Amino acid sequence: MSFSERxxxxxxxxxxxxxxxxxxxxxxxxxxxxxxxxNGQMVSGQLTFSDQTDAAGLTSSQTPPQFGPxxxxxxxxxxxxxxxxxxxxDIFLPxxxxxxxxxxxxxxxxxxxxxxxxWGVDATHIGGGMAIGDYDxxxxxxxxLASHGTATGYIPDAHFLYRNLGDSFExxxxxxxxxxxxxxxxxxxxxxxxxxxxxxxxxxFVAGWQIASDGNRYFRNNGNGTFTDVTxxxxxxxxxxxxxxxxxxxxxxxxxxxxxxxxxxxxxxxxRYLINNGDGTFTDGTAFSGTGLDxxxxxxxxxxxxxxxxxxxxxxxxxxxxxSQDILGNKLYSNLGNHVYEEISNTAGVDDGGWGYxxxxxxxxxxxxxxxxxxxxxxxxxxxxxxxxxxxxxxSSPSFQESGTVCGLAHVCEGRGLxxxxxxxxxxxxxxxxxxxxxxxxxxxxxxxxxxxxLRVKLKTFGSPAAIAPNGFGAKIVVTRLGKAQVDIMNxxxxxxxxxxxxxxxxxxxxxxxxTVEVTWPNGHITLLENVRANRTIxxxxxxxxxxKAGTRRRPTPAGSNPPLGPPITQ
Numbered sequence: 001m002s003f004s005e006r007x008x009x010x011x012x013x014x015x016x017x018x019x020x021x022x023x024x025x026x027x028x029x030x031x032x033x034x035x036x037x038x039n040g041q042m043v044s045g046q047l048t049f050s051d052q053t054d055a056a057g058l059t060s061s062q063t064p065p066q067f068g069p070x071x072x073x074x075x076x077x078x079x080x081x082x083x084x085x086x087x088x089x090d091i092f093l094p095x096x097x098x099x100x101x102x103x104x105x106x107x108x109x110x111x112x113x114x115x116x117x118x119w120g121v122d123a124t125h126i127g128g129g130m131a132i133g134d135y136d137x138x139x140x141x142x143x144x145l146a147s148h149g150t151a152t153g154y155i156p157d158a159h160f161l162y163r164n165l166g167d168s169f170e171x172x173x174x175x176x177x178x179x180x181x182x183x184x185x186x187x188x189x190x191x192x193x194x195x196x197x198x199x200x201x202x203x204x205f206v207a208g209w210q211i212a213s214d215g216n217r218y219f220r221n222n223g224n225g226t227f228t229d230v231t232x233x234x235x236x237x238x239x240x241x242x243x244x245x246x247x248x249x250x251x252x253x254x255x256x257x258x259x260x261x262x263x264x265x266x267x268x269x270x271x272r273y274l275i276n277n278g279d280g281t282f283t284d285g286t287a288f289s290g291t292g293l294d295x296x297x298x299x300x301x302x303x304x305x306x307x308x309x310x311x312x313x314x315x316x317x318x319x320x321x322x323x324s325q326d327i328l329g330n331k332l333y334s335n336l337g338n339h340v341y342e343e344i345s346n347t348a349g350v351d352d353g354g355w356g357y358x359x360x361x362x363x364x365x366x367x368x369x370x371x372x373x374x375x376x377x378x379x380x381x382x383x384x385x386x387x388x389x390x391x392x393x394x395x396s397s398p399s400f401q402e403s404g405t406v407c408g409l410a411h412v413c414e415g416r417g418l419x420x421x422x423x424x425x426x427x428x429x430x431x432x433x434x435x436x437x438x439x440x441x442x443x444x445x446x447x448x449x450x451x452x453x454x455l456r457v458k459l460k461t462f463g464s465p466a467a468i469a470p471n472g473f474g475a476k477i478v479v480t481r482l483g484k485a486q487v488d489i490m491n492x493x494x495x496x497x498x499x500x501x502x503x504x505x506x507x508x509x510x511x512x513x514x515x516t517v518e519v520t521w522p523n524g525h526i527t528l529l530e531n532v533r534a535n536r537t538i539x540x541x542x543x544x545x546x547x548x549k550a551g552t553r554r555r556p557t558p559a560g561s562n563p564p565l566g567p568p569i570t571q
Contacts, residue, residue, distance in 0.1 A: 047364060048407055048408045048446045048448075049407055049408040049431065049443040049444065050444050050446055051444075052443070053439065055111070056111050056423070056442050057104070057112045057114075058440060058442050059439070060093055060095070060439070060440040061440065062094070062095060062416075062436065063095075063098045063436075064096040064097055064126065065097045065098055073379075074209070074416075075148070076096065076435065077127075077128070077129050077190075077358075077416065077417030077496065077498040078093050078419050078434050079091070079143065079419065080419045080500055080501045081143070081499075083105070084167065085140065086106075086108070088108050089421045090103065090105050091104040091423075091432065092130065092143065093434075093440060094125075094128075094130070094145065095127070096126055097125055097127070097151045098124075098151070099124065100117075100124045101122055102116050103119050105119075106423065119169055120162075120169050120170065120171075121169050123147075125149065125150050126147060126150070126158075128146030128147060128189050128497060129145075129146050129189050129191045129417075129494075129497035129498070130191060130498070130499055131144040131191035131192050132193070132492065133202045133471070133473065134164075134202065135202045135225075135470075137200070137201060137470050139463075139470075140166060141471075141502070142169075143162045143164075144160070144162075144173075144178065144193070144204060144206070145160040146189060146190075146191055147159050147188065148188060154185035156180050156187070161173035176227055177219070177229070181206045182208050183213070184213035184215065187208045187209060187213045188206055189206075189207045189246060189248070190206075190246070190248040190265075190495075190496065190497055191205065191249065191494070192251055192494040193473070194251020194252070194473060194492065195473050195474050197259075198259060198467070198469075198474070198522050199221075199467055200223075200466070200468055202469060203218070203221050204218075204227060205249040207248065207249050208244075209246055214242050215246070216242075216246045216249075216264070217229055218234055218235055234280060235274065235281070235282045235284075236281075236282060236284050237284055240284065244266045245267035246264050246270070247265050247267060248264070248265040248299050249263065250262075250263045250264075251473075251474075251492070252311065253311070253476070254302075254339065255337070255338065255339055256310070257278065258474065258476075258520070258522050259276040259277075259280075261273065261274060261275055262274040262276070262282055263300065263302070265297035265298060267296050270297070271292045271297040272292065273285050273286045273289045273291040273313075274286075285339050288339065288340075289340060289341050290333070290340060291341050293331050293343055294315045294316075294317040294331040295318065295327050296327065298356060298496055299316040299357050299358045299495045299496030300313065300314060301314050301361040301493075302361065302489075304370060304486070304487045304488075305332070305334070305361070305369075305370050306334065307369065307484070307485075307486075308335075309485060309487050310337060311487070311489065312334050312341075312398075313335070314330065314331070314359055314372060315330060316356025316357060316376075317353075318354075319351060319353060319355075319356075320355070320382045321382070329351040330350055330356055330374070331351075332344050332348050347399075348398050348400055349402070350372055350391050353376055354377070354383050354389070355382075357375055357416050357418075358374065358375050358415065358418035358433070358434070359372065359373065359495050359496070360418060360419070360500060362420050362505060363506065364429055364447070365452070366507030366509060367507055368506075368508065368509050369393045370393065371390070371392050372400060373389065373390050373409075373431065375416070376415055377413060377416075377435070377436070378414065379414070385412050387404055387412045388404055388411040388412075388433060389402055389404050390407055390409050408446075409431070411433050411435075413433075413435035413436075413438035413439065413441075415434065415435050416434045416435065417495065417498035418432060418433045418434065418498060419431075419495070419498045419499060419501075420432075422501070427456070427535055428445040430442065430444050430445045434497075453508040453512065454506065454507055454534065454535060455505075455517070455534055455536070456503050456506075456538070457479075457517065457519075457538055457540060458503055459477075459539070460472070460539050461541075464546075466521075466523060466542060467523070468521055468522055468542050471502050472490045472521065472522075474489065474522040475520060475521050475522055476519070476520040477504045477518070477519050478516075478517075479508075479518075480515045480516045480518075481513075488504040490502070503537070512533070513531055513533050515530070516532075517529040517540070521544065523544070527542070
């Protein structure tokens with residue numbers, strides 16, 4: 001929704017009275033030892049966040065130019081990746097046209113240095129969303145970067161595809177066929193890589209928000225460094241996408257058949273749930289699935305919030321009285337299986353997230369359950385100065401308690417994108433939060449306590465003869481501890497214009513080990529590790545044959561050992 005469209009609605013008190021429910025919830029605790037959850041139990045350990053932005057050398061403000069159509073109020077994202085392959089996460093920050101983009105390389109000591117010029121990514125332009133992935137399968141992480149134009153004006157053919165050369169990038173968007181996604185200038189928002197047809201390379205979807213801009217585009221990877229726009233032939237009723245006000249796409253398997261669905265959070269009730277037909281083509285299952293109920297979908301994230309092994313979908317929206325109607329906020333679509341969902345945001349306590357934008361699902365307190373974080377903000381009184389939200393859960397209810405302020409997540413700026421990462425390699429997940437025209441922030445997770453063990457899993461496929469997507473995109477990872485299973489799917493981690501690190505993170509509470517770590521690769525091969533020691537990052541290599549047939553299973557290894565073909569590499 002543009003600045004002018006959103007401003008058109010006069011703000012008056014709605015039926016709920018709108019004395020913000022969260023305000024009362026946030027004054028009950030002075031510390032977060034741990035935040036009280038809805039069922040009255042306490043989470044072990046002490047979760048606090050501290051602002052480390054200046055100490056880390058990340059002082060920046062994302063400020064868009066003051067010209068052109070009123071869409072600059074909806075940009076501002078961040079991307080995380082280990083671009084130089086040194087084992088430490090780096091940060092890319094588009095500066096929206098008033099300054100050159102920044103690439104903060106991790107110095108491995110808690111600080112970063114901007115090396116955008118050295119790496120060739122210091123363009124001054126109106127940056128949109130980003131997608132990180134090894135599109136050319138050379139072992140290095142590349143970046144697609146949507147752009148609305150230069151510092152002096154909007155143009156339709158402005159996107160970048162930065163190919164990673166190891167110590168620098170080259171822009172190959174023109175040669176790859178992804179320079180333009182819409183004939184309309186100032187379009188191109190969120191983007192996501194994913195192996196939609198399981199052929200071993202990464203396809204690309206780019207969201208378009210402008211009215212009838214034809215900017216929601218699906219590109220198939222040709223396997224030779226180029227892409228082909230297959231939107232019209234590979235998405236059922238593709239003409240409907242012209243009317244979708246797309247913000248945030250993501251490829252992720254939602255029915256456990258290994259073929260990723262395409263989830264698209266869209267404004268003005270245009271979110272879409274697109275079901276993969278098993279060959280990289282998609283059928284619109286929005287109405288059938290019971291999704292698409294969000295009024296103003298902007299950001300989103302996916303996680304198994306109730307611990308049943310199925311991935312649920314969280315979409316951010318607006319909570320409040322707007323455009324002469326009571327807008328009922330975020331939506332949490334609980335997966336019932338077979339592409340059917342139940343919307344439970346109100347009963348779970350996560351419907352009120354203000355004017356929601358970026359979101360992420362991650363176990364911040366290491367209790368073994370997925371938490372939610374969301375930033376928000378808008379210039380009107382209802383939402384001005386409202387803090388970011390941290391919804392903590394316990395015992396896979398899912399029932400959440402908002403705990404942001406009491407845990408030190410003090411962010412009241414006009415939030416946009418966000419991403420999570422472990423920038424200091426201490427095992428817990430830190431936060432990056434973008435704000436429109438206001439300071440960019442790094443909040444370090446200072447989790448402490450005896451029951452805060454963890455495990456981080458990376459996947460390696462480079463050099464494998466099998467047709468497996470780079471970095472194991474689409475692989476299902478199941479970690480069991482004391483009979484409880486935690487599930488994640490390796491994916492781009494895309495939210496509103498942003499992307500988090502390509503790592504699966506698991507909280508192990510007080511356990512010194514995971515009983516098993518099981519990886520189901522996109523071709524169906526299973527790698528099983530047993531008795532995996534906690535508090536470390538492991539890299540699991542694909543260890544199946546190139547002609548593996550789905551349905552076979554790798555023999556479990558003896559307790560305490562690692563598989564001979566695919567040992568984890570401690571980092």
